[in-house]
Amino acid sequence: MAGEIDKNKILNILLDTVVFNDTSAFQYDSSFSENGVDSLDMANILLAIEEKFKVKIPDEDIPRLTSVNAIADYLTERK
Amino acid sequence: MIGIQAIASHIPESSESNFEVTEKFGLKEDFIRNKIGVLRKSRKGKDEDTSDLCVKSFNALQQKTGVSVEDIDCLVVCTQNPDGHGLPHTSAIVHGKLGGPDSVAAFDISLGCSGYVYSLAVVTAFMNAHGLKRGLLFTADPYSKIIDPDDKSTSLLFGDAATVTLLGKSPKLEIRKTAFGTRGSGAEALQCKEGYLKMNGRAVFNFSMTTVPPQIKNLIEESGLETDEIDLFILHQGSKYIIDMLTQRLELDATKVPTNLSEIGNTVSSSIPLILEHHLDTSEQNILISGFGVGLSWASALLCRC
Numbered sequence: 029m030a031g032e033i034d035k036n037k038i039l040n041i042l043l044d045t046v047v048f049n050d051t052s053a054f055q056y057d058s059s060f061s062e063n064g065v066d067s068l069d070m071a072n073i074l075l076a077i078e079e080k081f082k083v084k085i086p087d088e089d090i091p092r093l094t095s096v097n098a099i100a101d102y103l104t105e106r107k
Numbered sequence: 108m109i110g111i112q113a114i115a116s117h118i119p120e121s122s123e124s125n126f127e128v129t130e131k132f133g134l135k136e137d138f139i140r141n142k143i144g145v146l147r148k149s150r151k152g153k154d155e156d157t158s159d160l161c162v163k164s165f166n167a168l169q170q171k172t173g174v175s176v177e178d179i180d181c182l183v184v185c186t187q188n189p190d191g192h193g194l195p196h197t198s199a200i201v202h203g204k205l206g207g208p209d210s211v212a213a214f215d216i217s218l219g220c221s222g223y224v225y226s227l228a229v230v231t232a233f234m235n236a237h238g239l240k241r242g243l244l245f246t247a248d249p250y251s252k253i254i255d256p257d258d259k260s261t262s263l264l265f266g267d268a269a270t271v272t273l274l275g276k277s278p279k280l281e282i283r284k285t286a287f288g289t290r291g292s293g294a295e296a297l298q299c300k301e302g303y304l305k306m307n308g309r310a311v312f313n314f315s316m317t318t319v320p321p322q323i324k325n326l327i328e329e330s331g332l333e334t335d336e337i338d339l340f341i342l343h344q345g346s347k348y349i350i351d352m353l354t355q356r357l358e359l360d361a362t363k364v365p366t367n368l369s370e371i372g373n374t375v376s377s378s379i380p381l382i383l384e385h386h387l388d389t390s391e392q393n394i395l396i397s398g399f400g401v402g403l404s405w406a407s408a409l410l411c412r413c
Contacts, residue, residue: 068142071309
């Protein structure tokens with residue numbers, strides 16, 4: 029992957045996957061778990077991230093993927 | 108050609124509520140209702156074995172069709188939770204309990220959630236190849252035998268049930284086309300270890316989302332049809348979330364994707380025939396069935412009305 033990670037792409041994946049009461053309140057540093065993202069949502073989000081960014085995310089890396097920022101940082105490390 | 112003449116089922120009267128364990132697992136009722144989709148899981152009696160569930164489904168079939176076991180050439184049980192250790196095979200035990208004649212070909216098929224589709228293909232081909240006229244295909248896979256009640260990832264999902272499909276000539280539905288798949292490299296995602304089912308939910312979800320839609324799309328295309336010409340999609344009832352996500356990925360009309368897991372749970376290989384049973388005498392011409400799960404194994408078939 030070349031170039032900076034587009035956080036909007038990650039955010040859009042999140043918003044396509046999870047129904048939030050107030051999407052405008054969701055920021056790049058908003059905590060997934062504190063905003064009602066459950067384990068099934070997370071599996072779906074991660075699959076979409078893997079497909080979009082062509083990366084495999086092992087189970088042991090999941091605990092650190094707690095926000096859009098955290099995912100962006102992770103994907104940057106994986107480049 | 109051999110095809111489906113009738114389907115009957117047995118769902119145990121006893122069941123367990125998932126709302127009784129929300130506190131134990133730290134879950135919200137909304138998650139149970141709208142994501143898992145299983146409110147109650149059917150449970151066989153402690154003294155009942157897999158063969159007993161089969162016999163009860165046959166009794167229901169007799170009530171429906173008047174079929175006699177004396178007329179049967181072939182008796183197959185699809186299960187991965189057989190009576191005892193699987194020796195003798197559960198189909199032989201069922202044959203004995205039903206008092207079947209010596210001329211019957213009886214064998215078990217060891218498959219889980221893909222089991223009905225595979226078994227339908229195998230048994231109809233077997234019967235066609237060997238001139239057999241009437242067969243019984245049972246699905247009975249009571250996971251209550253192997254569920255750890257303290258395992259959040261499995262204990263909310265599975266229910267016990269049995270079905271029997273009467274196969275013969277002049278059927279109501281026949282198989283037009285099939286597709287199969289196996290990924291043994293993913294076997295660890297769903298396995299029985301030390302007597303308990305262990306499931307990697309994420310791995311099973313990823314497998315379902317990435318293998319089932321392409322197989323279904325290819326099957327429809329190779330059948331010379333468009334997606335909107337399929338009248339009904341009966342998907343294995345893994346969980347509400349999996350069914351919803353597959354419906355989304357395939358861009359299906361949700362009214363064509365029936366579900367039945369809320370009061371019984373994921374009944375493994377019985378989940379498809381439990382729904383199909385209610386569509387044998389309806390007007391749908393093209394019915395696509397798709398099962399996927401333990402193995403990892405998946406199979407889809409196009410059934411057409413005769």
